[in-house]
Structures are given as structure tokens and as C-alpha cells.
Amino acid sequence: MPPKTAPAVDRTGLAILLMCLTCLIFAVQDGFSRVLGQQYPAFLVVMIRYWVFAVFVIAMVSRQPGGLKRAIRTKRPVTQMIRGALLGMETVLMVEAFVRLGLIETHAVFAACPLLIAALSGPILGEKVGWRRWAAIGAGFLGILVILQPGGGVISLESxxxxxxxxxxxxxxxxxxxxxxxxxxxxxxxxxxVAGAFSVTLFGIWEWQWLAPGDWIWMAALCLFGMTSHYLMIRAYELAEASALQPFAYTQLAWASIIGILAFGDVLRPNVVVGAVIVVAAGLFTLWRQRVRSA
Structure with missing residues (x-):
């Protein structure tokens, strides 16, 4: 009689919990970014944050098999550098948006990211996007228009x-x-x-100024929360598949809304609520269709 094997432990529940906690920490660090962005240039804030993040990344990969020598070796160096630069510039735009628009409207529009991924997966990755996902993408962009209200005038640069x-x-x-x-x-x-830190430094170094003593506390909290959130996100993706966790990334919108209202006095306008619901629903449908096709 063959020996009994222990049943596999399903850690998806723990991974979902970690993802929700990660989104909460992301929302809190967005609040820190807004506080600092109101006093200093966005490039400066992101540059200092990325310096600490780069040190964190180097420390993390140094503990992996092969260490730094393996991490540096890539078969696609140009693409990897573009990736890092895109992430760094995206962070700068988000900090600027937090200051100009607030946390709620910024995250309501940013929720369209999964729809953009679905729309661009064809030309970039050669994936086939069916009519159902195209319909969801179209509905999501209608939701963005509801949020931005272009009928009231020309869409501003801030939006x-x-x-x-x-x-x-x-x-x-x-x-x-x-x-x-x-x-x-x-x-x-x-x-x-590393590439993100390098690209942001190219612009941020010209904005250099010493932070006020009290603001270094905000910066330290921002960096600490940033490292913690990335570590928890890595652990979450180690425990479960991305398709199971991605829908819970939308909880960041809820946390950001609460923080925006309580800490900064942001106003939750009805059109933003309606538009955000449309965008999130379209994004969830797109993720579901992708999971069905993968299955």
C-alpha cells in the first residue's frame, strides 16, 4: 500500500490577504507622496525614494542564487532599461497627479491600467483580443470620460x-x-x-534641495512603506497566481478614497463614483476573460 501524502496547502487565501494589505500600504504611501509633493518637486521626491528602493533591490537580489552577477546578466538589456525608466516616470506623474487632482480622482483614472494592458497586448505581445474584451475596453474608456467630464470644457492637462x-x-x-x-x-x-533610479536621477538631480528636518521623517516613512509594500507583493505572488490576485489590486482605490477624504479633504463627486464603478467593472471583466482564455 503506497504511503499517504500530505494534502497540498492552498495558500491563495493568505496571498489575497497580503495583496489587500499591500494595497493599503500603497495607498498610505501615496498620501506621504502627496504631502511631500506639495512642498517639493515630484522628481526630487521620487528620486530620493528610488535611491532607497535601488539599495533595497540590490540587497534582495544579492541573497538570491547567483547574486548580483546573475541579476545583472540579461538577454534584453535595452528592454529592461526601458521598463525601469517607464516605472520611474510613471511614479513621477502619479505624485504630480496626487498634488493637482487628489488621491480619489487620480486612482479612479489610473484604474484603467488593466484595460490599457488588454488593448496593447495585441501589438506588443501578439496576443489576440476578442470582441468581448474590446467591448469591455470601450466601456472602461467611457467610464474615464464620465470621471473627466469633457463636456464641461476642454480636458485639462492635470486630468x-x-x-x-x-x-x-x-x-x-x-x-x-x-x-x-x-x-x-x-x-x-x-x-x-536600478534603471528606474538612474532615469529619475537624470532629471531629479537638477531639482536637488535639502528637505526640511521634519520632512525627512515623511520621506523616511515613504521609503519604509515602499520597501514593505514591495516585499509583501513579492510574497503574495510567490503564494498564488497573478490572475487570482489582480482583482484585489482594485482595493487600493477604496483605501486611497478613504485617505483622501479623511486626511486631505478630497470630495467624492458623483461622476467620479459612477465612472470608477464602470472602469473597475470593465477591468474585472477583462481580467476574467483573460483567465478564461488562459484556461
């Missing part, structure tokens, strides 16, 4: 900041999937931090 950030993050995600065919995740993680 396009989170959309530009969502587009950059979508391109970053698609390029990440592209390089994953040749490079392991450790290599991509290394290049995200």
Missing part, C-alpha cells in the same frame, strides 16, 4: 496625468511579460529598481 501614468504602467507590465520569456523575475526586479 491627463493619471491616464499618462496608467499608460506607462501598462507598457511596463507588458514589457515585463515580454522579458520574462528570457529573463527570470530576479533579473527584472533588479533592473526595475
Amino acid at each position: 491627463l496625468l493619471p491616464f499618462g501614468a496608467a499608460l506607462m504602467f501598462a507598457l511596463y507590465g507588458l514589457l515585463t511579460r515580454k522579458v520574462s520569456r528570457d529573463d527570470p523575475s530576479m533579473v527584472s526586479f533588479f533592473w526595475s529598481g
